[in-house]
Amino acid sequence: MKASSLSFQAAVLIVIAGMAWGLQMAISQDHSAHPAHAHLNLLGWVSLFLFGLYYRRHPALERDRRAHVQVWSWLVGTVVMAIGVGLVHTGTVSAEPLAAGGSFIVFASMLLFAWLLFQTERAGASARPAAAPAE
Ligand code: HEM
Ligand code: HEM
Numbered sequence: 001m002k003a004s005s006l007s008f009q010a011a012v013l014i015v016i017a018g019m020a021w022g023l024q025m026a027i028s029q030d031h032s033a034h035p036a037h038a039h040l041n042l043l044g045w046v047s048l049f050l051f052g053l054y055y056r057r058h059p060a061l062e063r064d065r066r067a068h069v070q071v072w073s074w075l076v077g078t079v080v081m082a083i084g085v086g087l088v089h090t091g092t093v094s095a096e097p098l099a100a101g102g103s104f105i106v107f108a109s110m111l112l113f114a115w116l117l118f119q120t121e122r123a124g125a126s127a128r129p130a131a132a133p134a135e
Contacts, residue, residue, distance in 0.1 A: 003067035007052030010075050014044030036086035043078040043106060051113060058120050070112045077105030 018041040025031050051071060054061075061067045081102025087095030 002055070002062040003064070003071050004052040004056035004062060006068070006071050007048050007055060010071070011045050011048040011052065014048065014075075014078070015041060018045060033086045033089050035089055036082045036084075039085060040078065040082035043074070044082070048074060048078070054117070061116060061120060064116070066112060066116055070109055070116065073105055073109040073112070077102045077109055081106060 018037060021033070021037045021040065025033060025037060048071070051074065055067055055071075056062075079102070080098055084095045084098025084100070084102050088099055
């Protein structure tokens with residue numbers, strides 16, 4: 001599967017879960033897990049979809065193993081982080097390592113994305129075609 005397709009499909013599944021979580025918070029009038037809901041949606045929907053758009057615009061990355069590792073690690077890190085933060089904010093303080101572990105995974109994943117992006121942007125700049133010769 002292309003990195004962008006994986007990103008788009010995972011992002012839309014995550015936002016369905018994130019919106020359901022938001023509705024559950026609103027209906028129960030218990031907003032204590034809101035930081036987890038916020039990060040699940042912003043990392044799992046907005047950021048992941050943005051990665052997908054970038055990969056879709058840069059076809060050379062679509063089948064690059066590093067892009068797949070980046071998307072999967074972001075996905076796993078986001079879910080682990082959201083579960084950990086959600087548990088901590090609802091009273092299970094022992095879930096702190098999950099929140100921390102997930103956070104470091106998404107941070108590492110963002111460093112990988114930064115590497116891919118810088119490499120792609122610099123290659124694009126040097127590969128720009130020379131100006132067409134005058135007629
Ligand atoms: C059915 C859809 C959604 C519902 C019912 C919902 C509900 C909620 C509720 C009840 C809160 C807690 C508010 C508070 O106590 O301050 C909240 C916070 C938040 N939600 Fe949602 N949400 C939904 C979708 C989304 C989506 C799609 C995003 C992001 C793209 C998002 C981002 C956030 C953020 C960033 C916060 C934290 C805001 C703050 O710190 O004040 N939500 N949401
Ligand atoms: C390693 C990654 C990240 C870590 C460890 C982290 C950690 C935190 C912490 C500790 C807070 C304060 C929560 C509170 O006081 O309740 C926070 C708030 C917030 N973060 Fe992050 N964050 C990360 C990434 C991001 C990213 C990538 C975004 C946006 C795309 C984001 C958006 C927000 C927003 C909107 C808030 C305020 C909403 C709230 O009260 O929960 N964060 N973050």
